[in-house]
Amino acid sequence: MRLNNGASELIEAQTYPTTSGDFVEQYGDEEIKLANGAETFGEVFGLYEADETFTDAEDAKLAAFQAVSHKGVGRRYYSDRESFDIGENSPEAVSF
Template sequence: MADDKQGQDKQADDEERRQQEREVEEARTRADEAEPIRNDTVEQLDDLDEALETHDYPTTTDDLIEAYGDYEIETQDGWESLDEVLGPTDNQTYVSADDVRSRILGRIRR
């Protein structure tokens, strides 16, 4: 079919349509992704942010509290220790520093 001008045009149009469909699907997939961590997170977590980056993963809430429980985090109500922020939650497993940051931010922005 691509041997004539009409066939080539149709093939090009089909490819363009498929590309647009892929872009729409990618946008839909990204809509389900968590928002990236904002730059002011480093300020809120202060020294804890660097400690989380160098920590070994996977890790648990209990491990983090044991290692960094005294680190201070800026919350809406002032400064609280990591122990105060994560202590009341269930012990869960984190696979990365971003995973921990997301959990902490979810707790302090409620």
């Protein structure tokens, strides 16, 4: 996942250390575009306690990645790999 629509630039331009409350206050209405929609900085950073401190831009980006909803993951519940537990019947392998 990437932060796009200027979200990454806003995070990088912030003075650090900063808090989630600072992000909500300064950029609360700014949108973060996601694979299936968008969320605002207020929605994403508002999930953290207001005094959650970020030491640098990378720390804040990781926090944003962790806080976005299912809109950021593309197709929900999709996996191109099926894993089966030991003893579970699985389909026969097909070679293409």
